[in-house]
Amino acid sequence: MNLKVFFVMVWGLVCVNCGNTQNRQTAESTVRDSTYIKDFHQYWTTTQDYFAYFDTRKTDWDAVKTLYAPLIDTVSNKGSFVSLLEKCNNELYNGHIGLNTNTRASSKLIPTASDLWVRYQDGRFYIASVRENSLIEKNGVTVGMEVLTYNGMTIQEAIKEFLPKSFKDYDTEVYEFAVNTLLAGKHNTERSITVQAHDQIQEMALPYSDAQNYYPDGGLLSSKTLEGNIGYIRINNSLGTNALIGEFDRALDGLMATKALILDLRETPSGGNNTIAKAMMGRFIEKEAPYQRYRYVLDEKETGVEQIWTELVIPRKEMYTKPVVLLVGRWTGSMGEGITIGFDSFQRAEIVGTKMAGLLGSIWNYRLNETGIGFQFPGVKLYHTDTTPREHFVPKHGVRHNAAYLKTAVEILEKATLPQ
Secondary structure: OOHHHHHHHHHHHHHHHHHHHHHHHHHHHHHHHHHHHHHHHHHHHHHHHHOOOHHHOOOOHHHHHHHHHHHHHHOOOHHHHHHHHHHHHHOOOOOOOEEOOOOOOOEOOOOOOOOEEEEEEOOEEEEEEEOOOOHHHHOOOOOOOEEEEEOOEEHHHHHHHHOOOOOOOOOHHHHHHHHHHHHHOEOOOOOEEEEEEOOEEEEEEOOOOOHHHHOOOOOOEEEEEEOOOEEEEEEOOOOOOOOHHHHHHHHHHOOOOOOEEEEEOOOEOOOOOHHHHHHHHHHHOOOOEEEEEEEOHHHHHHHOOOOEEEEEEOOOOOOOOOOEEEEEOOOEOOHHHHHHHHHHHHOOOEEEEOOOOOOOOEEEEEEOOOOOOEEEEEEEEEEOOOOOEHHHOOOOEEOOOHHHHHHHHHHHHHHHOOOO
C-alpha cells in the first residue's frame, strides 16, 4: 500500500474517534451545564420569592443574578457550584443564610464555628468578644486588640472575598459579617492574625476549637450551686435536642431551694427548636404569656394585608419563683435569642452580656431539584413583643470580658435577694 494512502486512512480513523470523543464531551458538558443552570434558577427564584428580609438588606437581588449566572459556565463539578452559591449567600450577609453542603474550601459557620467576634469602627477592626474556653482565649487573644492582618494580608484586603458585589455602600453590619466570616476560617486553612494592643504589634496563631473545648463534660447542660446558694445552669448548645427538656427539668428541680438562678445561654450558637424553648420558659411563669411576634412577609406580598401573630408560652410543672439572671453573648444564636427576648417580655429576668448573634428570622429549608443541595434562609420575621426586631436586642447589663459575666450576675442577684 502506498505509504501516503496508509497515513490518510489512519488519520481518518483517528479523526472519527476524536469526533466521537468530542461529541460525547460536549453532550456531557451540556447536561452538566443544564443541571447547574436549573438549580441556580431555582435557588435565585426561591430566595426572591420567600426571603423575608430584603427590606433590611442593601442587596440588589436582580444584580446578583446578573453577576453570578454567567459564572455557571465556569462550574465544572458540584463543589465549584457550592462555591458559587456561597458567594451568592454572602450578598445577603447574615449567618442564618447557608447551605447544607460544603467543601474543604468553604468558610466555617458563624457563629457556630467561630471563636471571636470583631467589631468595625472608623475603618478599623477590633476584637469585641472572645469565646469562653476556646483555644484562642487560652492563647492570649483578648478583647480590645485591633486586628491588622489575617494570614499575611491586610484585614481590609482579606475581607474583600466576602464583601457583597451587588452594591458598594457598605455599612457596619456588612463589614462585620465579612470580617467575622473571614476570621472563622475555612476547613482547609490554618489561621493567624497580627494584632496591635497597647502600642505593641504581635502575630498570634488562631488554633481551632471544638465541642470538647467548649463542653468538656459532654452533657446537654451543666448545673451546680454557686457560693451564696445561687443556682447555675448552662445550656451546652443543645436547644435542638428534645432530651434537653427532661435534663433541664431535672436540673431545675434540683435547684428549687436556691435563692436565685443564673441561666447561661452563651453557648447556644446553633439555635434549636421552639418546643424546647417554650418548655424551658414555661418553668418560670405562672400564667400564659406572649414571648415573640411573627410576621409572614410572603402572605403580605400576596395579599397586601399584614400578617402578624404573637406566640404564647404556657406554664408547666412547678414554677421557679426566685430572681433570675440570663447570660447572653455573641454565641447566643437563633433559639437562644428567642428565649432571651421571651424572658425580657415576661420581665422575668435581668439580662447580662453583649449583643447576641443577630441571626435573622425563622429558618425555612429547601432542596435543589438537580443536585440535591439544601439551602436555608429566614422566611418569617421575628420580633420582641415590644415590636422591635429580635436581632436588635441589647442586654440591659453590658459586659466586655468573660470574667465579668458571673461577677455581674452575682452582684445583681445579691441585691435582688436582700431583705426588703
